[in-house]
Amino acid sequence: MTTIAYREAVQRALREEMRRDSSVFVFGEDVAEPGGVFKATLGLLDEFGPKRVFDTPISESALAGVAVGAAMMGMRPVLEIMFADFTTIAMDGIVNSAAKVRFLSAGEYTAPMVVRMSYGAGARWGAQHTQSVESWLMNVPGLTIVQPSTPHDVLGLLKSAIRSPDPVIVLEHKNLYGKKEDVPDEEFLVPIGKAAIRREGTDVTIAATGAMVDRALAAARTLAAEGTEAEVIDVRSIIPLDVDTIVESVVRTGRLVTLHEAPVFGGFGAEIAASVGQRAFGYLDAPIERLGGAWSPIPFGQVLIDEYLPSEQDIVRAAERTLSS
Amino acid sequence: MRVRPSDGLTGTQLLDMYRWMLLTRAYEDRAQELWSKGLVVESLHGSQGQEAIGVGACYALRPSDVVAPSLRTRAAFLVRGVPVRQFLAGMLGKATGAANGKATAHHMGRPEGGILLGSAIVGASIPVATGAALAFQLRGEDRVSVCFFGDGTAQRGDFHEALNFAGVMKLPVVYIIENNLYAEFTPIAKHFAGQSLAARAEGYGFGGLAVDGNDILAVFDTVSEAAERARLGEGPTLIECMTYRQRGHSSSHAPTEGRDPAEVEAWLKRDPIELFRGELDRRGLLGDGVLEGIRASVDQDVEEAVQFAIDSPLPDSAELYRDVYAEPGFGNEEAR
Numbered sequence: 001m002t003t004i005a006y007r008e009a010v011q012r013a014l015r016e017e018m019r020r021d022s023s024v025f026v027f028g029e030d031v032a033e034p035g036g037v038f039k040a041t042l043g044l045l046d047e048f049g050p051k052r053v054f055d056t057p058i059s060e061s062a063l064a065g066v067a068v069g070a071a072m073m074g075m076r077p078v079l080e081i082m083f084a085d086f087t088t089i090a091m092d093g094i095v096n097s098a099a100k101v102r103f104l105s106a107g108e109y110t111a112p113m114v115v116r117m118s119y120g121a122g123a124r125w126g127a128q129h130t131q132s133v134e135s136w137l138m139n140v141p142g143l144t145i146v147q148p149s150t151p152h153d154v155l156g157l158l159k160s161a162i163r164s165p166d167p168v169i170v171l172e173h174k175n176l177y178g179k180k181e182d183v184p185d186e187e188f189l190v191p192i193g194k195a196a197i198r199r200e201g202t203d204v205t206i207a208a209t210g211a212m213v214d215r216a217l218a219a220a221r222t223l224a225a226e227g228t229e230a231e232v233i234d235v236r237s238i239i240p241l242d243v244d245t246i247v248e249s250v251v252r253t254g255r256l257v258t259l260h261e262a263p264v265f266g267g268f269g270a271e272i273a274a275s276v277g278q279r280a281f282g283y284l285d286a287p288i289e290r291l292g293g294a295w296s297p298i299p300f301g302q303v304l305i306d307e308y309l310p311s312e313q314d315i316v317r318a319a320e321r322t323l324s325s
Numbered sequence: 326m327r328v329r330p331s332d333g334l335t336g337t338q339l340l341d342m343y344r345w346m347l348l349t350r351a352y353e354d355r356a357q358e359l360w361s362k363g364l365v366v367e368s369l370h371g372s373q374g375q376e377a378i379g380v381g382a383c384y385a386l387r388p389s390d391v392v393a394p395s396l397r398t399r400a401a402f403l404v405r406g407v408p409v410r411q412f413l414a415g416m417l418g419k420a421t422g423a424a425n426g427k428a429t430a431h432h433m434g435r436p437e438g439g440i441l442l443g444s445a446i447v448g449a450s451i452p453v454a455t456g457a458a459l460a461f462q463l464r465g466e467d468r469v470s471v472c473f474f475g476d477g478t479a480q481r482g483d484f485h486e487a488l489n490f491a492g493v494m495k496l497p498v499v500y501i502i503e504n505n506l507y508a509e510f511t512p513i514a515k516h517f518a519g520q521s522l523a524a525r526a527e528g529y530g531f532g533g534l535a536v537d538g539n540d541i542l543a544v545f546d547t548v549s550e551a552a553e554r555a556r557l558g559e560g561p562t563l564i565e566c567m568t569y570r571q572r573g574h575s576s577s578h579a580p581t582e583g584r585d586p587a588e589v590e591a592w593l594k595r596d597p598i599e600l601f602r603g604e605l606d607r608r609g610l611l612g613d614g615v616l617e618g619i620r621a622s623v624d625q626d627v628e629e630a631v632q633f634a635i636d637s638p639l640p641d642s643a644e645l646y647r648d649v650y651a652e653p654g655f656g657n658e659e660a661r
Binding site for chain 1: 428446494
């Protein structure tokens with residue numbers, strides 16, 4: 001085992017896959033010389049050279065389409081979108097092209113490409129650099145979306161994403177790049193489409209993603225001090241969504257809190273709530289609580305960001321509401 | 326006198342090119358008839374008047390090259406090997422058509438023949454074709470990617486982003502603007518204030534050329550030379566083919582809706598098929614029965630395709646669930 005940071009896990013995943021498969025290449029704005037604004041691609045240029053690791057013009061729309069074209073011709077592009085908010089510019093290539101390549105050619109063409117992007121609020125980057133975009137993309141059949149919350153998972157999920165035969169969006173929370181964890185030295189993959197139970201509990205299930213997983217774990221510790229054992233599930237994969245793991249947990253706990261950074265309305269928590277309502281209605285002992293960002297653009301100032309995001313206390317209170325009904 | 330690539334074309338090849346133009350025209354006219362009878366479910370975007378571009382350009386390429394046709398580059402599909410019958414069946418939404426009935430014929434892709442999958446978002450194929458060129462460059466292959474689009478599409482942001490990227494990377498790509506003077510219904514003077522679309526290439530660091538898009542040999546020569554430069558690592562070329570859309574934007578619109586009759590008449594006199602027929606005649610290639618023979622074989626192909634398309638079955642509804650992902654049922658389908 002070696003202790004590595006989330007950004008180093010991204011670097012290692014890319015390095016291992018580029019060594020394994022010569023069709024993998026990494027491109028995006030400032031990913032080569034500077035190693036990315038979050039240094040998640042640092043060192044790749046030195047090992048793999050300027051053909052396989054290169055900087056691009058600020059042209060997200062073209063970059064997404066270029067990835068599609070290269071993937072259709074047998075390459076495995078890994079495109080970095082510096083901030084997930086910029087997917088608005090890349091949206092056509094991702095939604096109208098990449099997601100539909102296999103379908104519209106009856107499988108004669110495929111688009112095995114990865115789009116990595118930093119997302120998430122919590123630091124002062126402003127309204128157009130901090131959004132959680134999974135809801136914008138999760139209504140698009142053909143896409144796969146993962147949201148790893150730990151160094152171990154970003155390493156294993158990014159490797160799985162690169163090997164996927166279909167386009168995969170990898171959402172990396174910008175506040176997690178410095179997070180450290182012990183990971184195995186030998187190669188490993190994390191399968192796409194499997195949630196992880198981060199903490200076992202019997203009283204309430206909290207289903208969270210990304211940086212909210214750690215906040216849910218902190219809330220669970222507070223709840224434990226009060227005698228409530230919360231089960232914390234790291235959803236990890238938006239498409240496909242591992243409904244089974246969440247339903248099995250709710251069958252045991254009878255209570256559910258969903259938690260993410262994107263606004264509650266139209267957020268993926270609604271999908272989880274609907275699936276649980278459909279499949280575990282008889283096991284629910286309380287209405288499902290949904291936590292997410294406020295219905296406002298994400299603000300710049302810290303006081304307002306704190307107001308925007310679900311706090312540890314918000315999570316504790318939501319869990320308590322499910323227990324009191 | 327300068328030796329032109331087309332000087333090397335044999336009489337047989339020239340007649341073959343003429344046949345592709347005629348087949349494309351016959352196909353379009355027949356599809357329009359079928360549309361009027363309610364048999365064609367796809368909205369037609371006729372390429373009548375622009376056949377010299379698709380045929381001339383594709384004739385200049387190698388089988389290993391790839392093309393991204395515009396919605397009005399019908400000829401490119403045919404020259405690159407899509408059977409007329411499959412194309413027409415696609416327009417009828419049949420199981421034997423594009424992607425087993427899942428895709429419109431206009432934007433179909435086919436690895437055999439190197440036809441990149443298109444998009445109904447005009448301009449989306451410019452970055453995609455550019456990405457194909459990137460793949461060729463990364464692997465060190467001497468293949469070229471050729472992207473066709475209209476003057477209207479040239480106003481999309483993707484035009485700028487993709488051409489700038491290709492210029493920076495010196496990619497083996499040829500961009501062909503089919504400037505037919507109309508973006509849907511809007512004449513070019515209302516969507517472009519500049520003098521030349523070809524001139525934009527200078528801003529991207531590569532060459533831009535304007536060519537008579539109704540002169541098939543001029544198109545062939547220009548694309549041949551551009552493809553050769555691309556193969557030699559000299560980067561992209563932008564070619565603006567001046568042409569004219571003889572029909573309305575789509576099958577729902579009258580051919581000359583809102584246009585100056587004098588403009589229409591002048592362009593019809595420069596019909597690309599008639600111009601080329603004249604050239605073939607001057608070269609003495611149209612001996613007794615040659616034209617009649619070509620016309621008869623073209624008509625036979627089209628009629629055979631019509632019968633095939635009409636006789637073909639509609640797709641099975643299970644087709645909807647195929648090819649969404651590599652693994653059937655992957656994704657969140659169970660939520661349905």
